Amino acid sequence: MGFRFHNMISNTKQILKIHSSLNRNQQKSVPKGHIAVYVGDEEMKRHVVPLSFLRHPSFLDLLHRAEEEFEYNHPMGGLTIPCSEQIFNDLTARLS
Incomplete structure (x- = not known):
């Protein structure tokens, strides 16, 4: 679990760069x-x-889904x- 979390942090840093x-x-x-961020199933x-x-676990889950689907190739730039x-x-809304 720690390794996966570390990878997600590294991936997030790369995305921020x-x-x-x-x-x-x-x-x-x-x-x-x-x-x-660009969000949507069809229209982004x-x-x-x-x-x-x-840093929030729920948001990290969304980032993990993005990693699985897009890796580093984010179509919206x-x-x-x-x-x-x-x-x-x-x-x-819950995080705010």
């Missing part, structure tokens, strides 16, 4: 301490969430989470 290298215009729309919608969410927007909104 990719995210930070996106063009400057897109970065300006993400406040410091937040990350943009952009959401901006606090980095603190990345940023972190893509493969779940319905309703599930994502419910989770983020």
Whole structure:
């Protein structure tokens, strides 16, 4: 379990590094301490969430699902989470 968690942290750091290298215009729309994620089953919608969410077990579960589905090839150019927007909104509402 510890090894898997360590891998998820490393993967998250790698995703954050990719995210930070996106063009400057897109970065300006993400406040410091937040990350943009793309969520949806079919139509991907952009959401901006606090980095603190990345440490929550429920959010880590979503990241694990993203890792299984996309590995490091995120089609939207940023972190893509493969779940319905309703599930994502419910989770983020509980975490806020």
